[in-house]
Amino acid sequence: MKEEDNNSNKNNNIKQKNEDKQEELNEKQKERKYLITRNLQEILGEDKLVKQIITGKNIHVYWGTATTGRPHVGYFVPIQKIADFLRADIRVTILFADLHASLDNLKSDFELLENRLLYYEYVIKALMTALNVPLEKLHFVRGQSYQLSEPYTKDLLRLSSLVSLRDAVRAGAEVIKQMDDPLLSGILYPLLQALDEQYLKVDGQFGGLDQRKIFILAEEQLPRIKLGKRFHLMNPMVPGLTGSKMSSSEEYSKIDLLDDPDVVSAKIDSANCPSIESGIDNGVLAFYQHVVFPIIGGSIIMNNQQFCDFPSLQKAFKEELIKENELKNYLKQFLNGILAKVQENCFNTPEFKEILSKAYPKVSINNDDFSKLCVNKLKEKISFDVGPFGDKFEFIPSKTITQSSLIFNMDSSIGGQSRPVKILWRCSPKGNFTLAHIYALIQLKIFCDKGFQCTILISDLDAFLDKLKCPWQDLKKRTENHLKILKQLINLLGMEDVSICLSSDYEFERFNFWGFWSGACYNTKSLKYQTPKSY
Structure with missing residues (x-):
């Protein structure tokens, strides 16, 4: 209280x-x-x-x-x-x-x-x-x-x-x-x-x-x-013709700027226009309040009556001095008059029709089928881009990669291909360098000795995003320290062929950020993975 x-x-x-x-x-x-x-x-x-x-x-x-x-x-x-x-x-x-x-x-x-x-x-x-x-x-x-x-x-x-x-x-x-x-x-x-x-x-x-x-x-x-x-x-939000929020994705809740006059009239005729006492959203009256009167900026004449503002029109409708069909007929004339100007301005440009057809292509199948078709095409494209290696890595679960039996039984090439497998070890400068890092390097050396191409990635951003374990202002200094130690260790272990990369060298590039957002589009909060696009 x-x-x-x-x-x-x-x-x-x-x-x-x-x-x-x-x-x-x-x-x-x-x-x-x-x-x-x-x-x-x-x-x-x-x-x-x-x-x-x-x-x-x-x-x-x-x-x-x-x-x-x-x-x-x-x-x-x-x-x-x-x-x-x-x-x-x-x-x-x-x-x-x-x-x-x-x-x-x-x-x-x-x-x-x-x-x-x-x-x-x-x-x-x-x-x-x-x-x-x-x-x-x-x-x-x-x-x-x-x-x-x-x-x-x-x-x-x-x-x-x-x-x-x-x-x-x-x-x-x-x-x-x-x-x-x-x-x-x-x-x-x-x-x-x-x-x-x-x-x-x-x-x-x-x-x-x-x-x-x-x-x-x-x-x-x-x-x-x-x-x-x-x-x-x-x-304010204008209710749709069906009484809900007007939405681009709900065809019958809205009137498109390029709708033909007969389509506009049909949508208005079918719009909800309940009595005020019902308490139900009235999409027709809402249009007068938020669109008609603000645009006209003065009074309107309907059924030989003059209305200077929306409250007077609303009162007349409540008292049944104005009927539903009269509201709708005026609205048809008003909207079709403005939309005619919009459409004239658009179609006067020669390239507009082509842009329209490419921006919103018409499909003869329903939305669910269209979605499945797009996903299938994406899968085909990914398989083509990845090639024969794509599904070969499924047998290497990350939780068992450190098992020595699996490591020693692996070959540096897959399926008889001469191209070697590439291994990435990712570490973050979240704290001091420890024995755990050295153990991981020893495991990585086993791969190197068997002919695998190995790369070490220092992910500085991960250290920041993981509950701010490394403050933003300390990222550069902490990363440089890890880089210096790693270089000394790989030389001592005889791993001169291993390359070291910094995530900050590419993570802020335009293309990489686009890839980041692409991945965000296909991952859910619970990290259930959907089919991604290939860019």
Whole structure:
């Protein structure tokens, strides 16, 4: 009870501070704040936003979208809000999160993802043009342009050493499709989104209310690695036509930006429009509240009645002065009018049809069959890439590799091939060099004497990620010490042919990081392994 009182007092103090700062705003600043915050569902860090308005800072926010399913009319809500930001003289960056999309879509390949990125760019720009949003004031960024860089990777690893599994899963609960055994990529997804704030150099992030837990994670965790704290702006989520959240992956819950007028009309006719008293989500009324009135910016005429705002329309529907079919008929006309402009802007570009066909190819088989087909193709590709050695290593379980009977019975070549087997021993500079390391080197020498090609890998990052057994600032010094000792020992043991590698020499390369994420896409929290892609 005492803790609740303390939290209540804390919230009241914050509210009072915000009200005090509000009084400091002049009329022009109040108008700017109104443009920034109107029609939002929630704001985190409003005091920070107000302070930046007062100081006249050139405020910079970003809105990100993963290039997965086809954009739908639910995008009207954030796009219209972005128009408000621009009117308020805010710099806006739009992030096409292609890396997120590749991790969240097991059916995608590189060509498909590239075309989806192009598709999103064409369609979203066409939608903005249709809604009179000035494109010249916007900045468009592709996620992979910085998310595979060395600094980003290092910060991701630092962040992952601080965020618990429970917090990461909870943060992505509203955004990532939930499973009993979630994929590692979905667990890391919120961390990437938090880091985007730093690498896009923004003052705040804008997104839907479903992003709230990710925003809270960013506010709590980024300061722990000295990357600062931003404000977060959230628009309401528009219910789908079936009453649930509008989703790109649920065909009948949404209206596609490229749907034909008859398809739009049919979807609206079949939409849920229950009475207000029922308490059931009404997707049609929600569209008037979050899309129609904000876009029109004035009154609408329906059934010879004028409605200046959404509450008046809602009241008329409740009192049965407006019928369901009248709401739907007006909505059909409104949406088809805007979508006609969007489609004209898209199809005026000669290459758009080809991009569309490559980004979202039509298949005649159901989704389950399509998934199986893709997995089978991946298996064929992996078998081809690996060659005859791929399944030959299955008889060497790692838990028995140190048994002397197995070691002495092994041959340095497999299946009569002249190519020698390559052996890797991996060690981490987690602590002092011990007799256990020397024992492992003696075992490795047995392989060397039998003609195996042996390599020693010093995995410095493993020492950091394993409960911070080696602090980040000590990694380089600790690794150099292990390298010096290992070189002396392999010379004493007569193992001059053994090579020593440092994981830091390649782990931050763009290609390796892409491989890391590819693996995260196919491993679950319990480390159940799915068929990986070969890159």
